[in-house]
Amino acid sequence: MRPRRFLPLALVVSLLLLPGPTVAQTPRIVTETLMVPARDPGIQLHVRNKRPDAVAKFGSDRIVLFVHGATYNAESGFDVPFGGLSWMDFVAQRGWDVYIMDVRGYGRSTRPPEMSQPPAENTPIVNTDVAVKDVGAVVDHILARRGVSKLNLVGWSWGTTIMGAYAAQNNAKVERLVLYAPLWLLKDPPPIGGQGPLGAYRTVTKEATRQRIARGVPPAKVKELLPDEWFDAWWAAAVGTDPVGAGQNPPVVRAPNGIIEDLRKYWMAGKPYYEPANITVPTLLILAEWDADTPPYMAQAVFAGLKNAPVKRMVMIGEGTHAVSLEKNRLQLLREVQLFLEEPR
Numbered sequence: 001m002r003p004r005r006f007l008p009l010a011l012v013v014s015l016l017l018l019p020g021p022t023v024a025q026t027p028r029i030v031t032e033t034l035m036v037p038a039r040d041p042g043i044q045l046h047v048r049n050k051r052p053d054a055v056a057k058f059g060s061d062r063i064v065l066f067v068h069g070a071t072y073n074a075e076s077g078f079d080v081p082f083g084g085l086s087w088m089d090f091v092a093q094r095g096w097d098v099y100i101m102d103v104r105g106y107g108r109s110t111r112p113p114e115m116s117q118p119p120a121e122n123t124p125i126v127n128t129d130v131a132v133k134d135v136g137a138v139v140d141h142i143l144a145r146r147g148v149s150k151l152n153l154v155g156w157s158w159g160t161t162i163m164g165a166y167a168a169q170n171n172a173k174v175e176r177l178v179l180y181a182p183l184w185l186l187k188d189p190p191p192i193g194g195q196g197p198l199g200a201y202r203t204v205t206k207e208a209t210r211q212r213i214a215r216g217v218p219p220a221k222v223k224e225l226l227p228d229e230w231f232d233a234w235w236a237a238a239v240g241t242d243p244v245g246a247g248q249n250p251p252v253v254r255a256p257n258g259i260i261e262d263l264r265k266y267w268m269a270g271k272p273y274y275e276p277a278n279i280t281v282p283t284l285l286i287l288a289e290w291d292a293d294t295p296p297y298m299a300q301a302v303f304a305g306l307k308n309a310p311v312k313r314m315v316m317i318g319e320g321t322h323a324v325s326l327e328k329n330r331l332q333l334l335r336e337v338q339l340f341l342e343e344p345r
Contacts, residue, residue: 119199288320
């Protein structure tokens with residue numbers, strides 16, 4: 001058997017921190033929109049794919065699927081080109097086959113009929129069980145499309161619960177797992193949803209979002225952390241896939257309340273939705289120091305629970321919030337995630 005050769009970790013880090021390729025070297029990126037049938041009739045799941053045009057075949061170690069959090073769509077989370085470069089672009093330019101998806105009720109995926117009615121007329125829709133099922137449908141579609149048996153997964157916030165639960169049930173289909181701003185048992189009231197009765201969905205304004213991001217940030221750092229032009233571009237992507245919400249005054253993003261119901265049923269009641277010990281694939285937990293939505297103690301608890309992951313790592317980024325992927329230190333997040341995904345197996 002030929003000996004296996006590995007790059008020293010320091011060299012891998014150095015390569016990732018090199019300046020990006022010049023314009024002439026940047027590969028042409030192809031963007032494709034897919035509508036994937038969910039496992040329930042009548043539901044279509046919006047998936048965006050970016051990949052280098054020159055690459056015809058991808059191995060399982062170069063395919064990744066991202067899923068969003070509890071309130072905003074995948075495009076706003078992963079494909080807004082801050083400074084000319086989105087997270088999707090960053091990964092695709094490195095030769096990857098990159099996918100983002102909207103769970104039903106979010107973004108460009110099918111909106112359940114309850115979202116065409118006043119919220120109070122129906123009970124919460126699209127809980128985590130449904131979201132995990134939607135991820136399963138998209139994963140199976142990508143695996144069949146590329147002729148591989150597994151892929152990498154990245155989840156943000158509620159997306160860490162979705163991807164963590166999916167991985168715990170389907171380790172054989174997962175190459176590596178990234179949990180960005182991981183959600184776990186709550187010690188304080190949740191940052192979203194309030195305490196009153198829950199309707200089918202909720203609405204969120206631009207100003208409420210700005211205030212939520214600023215929680216826990218030193219006042220002098222708020223504008224520096226997330227410049228107005230970046231925040232405006234992000235909000236345009238968030239509200240742009242919801243013409244009904246965009247048409248209100250002020251414009252709002254509509255988001256299903258299934259996650260809020262699950263917060264009360266599981267995370268606020270001391271009952272984990274999934275068991276990290278059931279995850280048996282390499283796992284990265286990454287968060288920022290000023291995250292008031294999913295504070296560091298949550299990541300620490302998940303990290304301790306990953307008893308059977310062959311590799312586990314936790315990284316904290318300074319001067320960032322729950323939305324560090326939209327902020328001035330976003331490239332630190334992108335590079336750390338990419339380092340984990342690309343390091344030798």
